[in-house]
Amino acid sequence: MKTRLFFLITSIFLLSCEKQSDAIITLRLDNAINNGRQEIDIKKYVEQEKLIPLETNDSLLLSYVSLIGIDDNKLFVESDRVVYVFNAENGALESRIDRKGQGPEEYQSMIDVEIDNRNKTILLYDNIKRNLVAYDFKGNFISSVKNDIIGGFSLLDDSTYLVAYPPLSGQSTRIGVYDKNLNLRQQFLAIDESVYKDMDLFPFDDFGYYGEKAYFKPMLEDTLYVIDSSPKPYLILSKGKYKIPTEVAINVMKRNRDGHKYISGEYGYILGDYYFLTYFYQNAMFQDVWNIKTPELLFRNIVDENNQISGIPYEINGYEFYIWPKFVSNNTMYCVIDADDAINIIPSLPEDTNPVILKLELK
Secondary structure (H helix, E strand, O other), rough: OOOOOOOOHHHHHHEEEOOOOOOEEEEHHHHHOOOOOOOOOOHHHHEEEEEEEEEEOEOOOOOOEEEEEOOOOOEEEEEOOEEEEOOOOOOOEEEHEEEHOOOOOOOOOOOOEEEEOOOOOEEEEEOOEEEEEEEOOOEEEEEEEEEEOOOOEEEEEEEEEEOOOOOOOOOOOOEEEOOOOOOOEEEEEEEHHHHHHOOOOOOOOEEEEEEEEEEEOOOOOEEEEEEEOOEEEEEEEHHHHHHHHHHHOOHHHHHHHHHOOOEEEEEEEEEOEEEEEEEEEEEEEEEEEEEEEOOOEEEEEEOOOOOOOOOOEEEOOOEEEEOOEEEOOEEEEEEOHHHHHHHHHOOOOOOOOOEEEEEEOOO
16 A cells, blocks of 8 residues: 555655665756646557456455555455455466454554565554554464554565654654564654644655665655665755745645645655656646656656546557556556456456556566
């Protein structure tokens, strides 16, 4: 559930990549904000494509699909607080983790989910019971650890977690490093408490990750940090005069009145040399693709009252539809194709079908 971003309780799901250089990359959003829509032939960046129809039957009709992880030949999705494990080659259902309830081995909520590829476990945080719960890939209960102040979390290595603190945790920092028993080891990125104590809108920050590294971007900052032994600036989104003033960002009344004048709510996925970035400006949603090596704006879609189509146009079997990454892993992005489009692409699918996953390996 790393793909969500909301204000009030807002989650930012940002993914980035390892670079040969330690230089901080700057994307000039302010210089490009008025560029308008820009097309891209995304297929010229694609090395290989694969359609993965998710198994469908009378007891397996998913209301939505949220991609949460990949492990070898397994594809993990969440839908309605259930984690499904599909075969990543043919989409066959292998298992499901559906342990909703109040018992000691069950969960009541699922605020964040991580796949621990090293230990072959599924980790979820239940913010109602305040437990970090672990299951194996077949849904068997492994362990549960109590913690009252977890928000988003990520695996730093075999022995430690990164934790992004939720808005009302009372912490003076944004990030904590915990051991597997959720004992605190370190904390980073101090919060200006004089600002946060008066906030009406609370940002709830979360992690992205690529390979073995985790990435983090605080909501009210322009810097994306890579986290190794400590957070290090990696990417800056330069907004200039379009940067939302703190007094507007933190106040509901001011934000409702003036927030549209500024760039806000940015989140995205960094995949190789490309940054798939979403943000909001002038009552519209912007979807950009940047080359962060150059850096250069390669694509822009603007979703507003005149255009309700979201994503990048893509064509398979003579049928055009629209895609946007929902999960990335190494040099591969995974997109969700809804049932209506899926039937046009694969006519053999049943009328009532689950979404189809489109796997794109980039060059």
